[in-house]
Amino acid sequence: MITTTQLTKRYGGILAVDGVSLDVQPGDIYGFLGANGSGKTTTVRMVLGLVLATSGSVDLLGRRMPRAGRAVLPRVGALVEGPAAYGHLSGRANLALLDSSGTGGTRRSRSTRIDAVLEQVGLAAVGRRPVKAYSLGMRQRLGLAAALLRQPELLVLDEPTNGLDPQGIREIRELIQGLHRRGTTVFLSSHLLAEVEQLCTRVGVLDRGRLVLQDSLASLQRPTGRTVVHTPDHERAHVLLDGRVEHREGERLIVRGADPAALNALLVADGVRVRELGPERRTLEQVVLAATEHPDHQVGVS
Amino acid sequence: MIRTELVKTLRRPRTWVTILLLNALPTLVAVLLALTDLGPRPGSGPAFLSAVLADGTLFPLAALAIILPLFLPVAVAVVAGDSVAGEAQQGTLRYLLVRPVSRTRLLVAKLVAVIAFVLLAVVVVAAVAYVVGSVLLGDQALAASVSGTVLTPAQVAVRTLLAIGYITLSMLGVAAIALLLSTMTDSPLAAALGALAFLIASSLLLTLDAAQTLQPYLPTRYWLAFVDLFRDPIFWRDIVRGIGLQAVYVVVFLGAAWANFTTKDITS
Known part of the structure; x- marks a missing residue:
């Protein structure tokens, strides 16, 4: 679903992402772990064609990015670095605007699809309120709803539980697991070890721009x-x-x-x-700490 | 995409507040004229204002001449400067681009939305001014052209429509500059102020004899040429030049905006 080859991004003299070769298979819930500032978001942005790689390549759903973006991105749902919406419009209106901006997803089914995703993320009751009256958690749910609007084959979620209370985190976790059971591949980037440990089937660990570990969770935690x-x-x-x-x-x-x-x-x-x-x-925490040699300022544990 | 951008523009409260504010000054002027009956002497003050006292149906032109030098370009700079940078600042730009919307198409849709906004603003100002002028200043069946001959109401109407079109076109240069700046920064304010700085520089250089060689290329040079539409016969030279100049500004600055935006890392 996502294959990157020696993906590198240099900002001036700073190497933000350094030779990362990700391999996300269909059916994975892939946990992409890394401390804040380790290059996770830059990698996610390169995968989606927002940031252009300095060298290396990205294949998304088997097609080369960013060239094939028009063909493959309609089949991908994404939540990148927090949700965003037009504050003066309602959640529903925001979803309708976003849906009408591009291809994939017909106009006739729009309103039913919006109802369905608002229900799915638990916003059905507040979908008509303007977004500026939403709490952070509600905005996060609206962002998820936007990602789910066209029943994507691949979900790219960057810190999806940010700003949610424990109850909300559980609901989102169950939502992701439900989607996964129905065949959606999930790429989840997070700095929360516990979240990845509970959800993911495969794990990649990014440390200062380098992919230091990539394996299935089961084999990382084998006796x-x-x-x-x-x-x-x-x-x-x-x-x-x-x-x-x-x-x-x-x-x-x-x-x-x-x-x-x-x-x-x-x-x-x-x-x-x-x-x-x-x-x-070994716990995932031990694995991650062993893989990233400098244990003092590492991946936040919670 | 263009339709979506138009819907977005029309549903923004800011669009309507701006248009309301654009109407405020001309309306105030009309009220003052009606109360005091003191028009500026012919040849001084904003264009057409001296003629308005005699014929209220010319007030749309006076109103446009009032907002043209400053208020309209400020509004255009704000709207166009916000178009990409505003989406970037809100974070909605990244979601639009992964929707996906092609960057070229987004840029074109933004420009079209800005032009639609200008046209809407100019038409509303003209319409409000027509009503205000007719009610407050009265109408006289025959209007005098700038050249002193008489224009029929039909001629005035046609020429007013041409003037609306020309004024809208005149704003394209500002819009293109603001759009370029809007792709370069994530701050809508910086983009709008940058475009305004450009305009102020242009207006200043127009008054400077030493800058004479530059003047034909300044974006504000032919703005007031719409007055020439009310000469008899119409004096086309400056109008044609004005349209050509705006076209060059759009090609150059929109081209630069396109080159910048399509190769840019979206980190907002």
């Missing part, structure tokens, strides 16, 4: 080959396991060996009480 044991008898366990304990924090031991069942049998047979035991998995 590390070690087992975590919580036991009040950690001293005995330590002796019993003789050198297999790699690390201890209070009652939590990290033990070499990927077979928790065997380990459990061994400990219990010797009378070591086990409170909790399981394969060690």
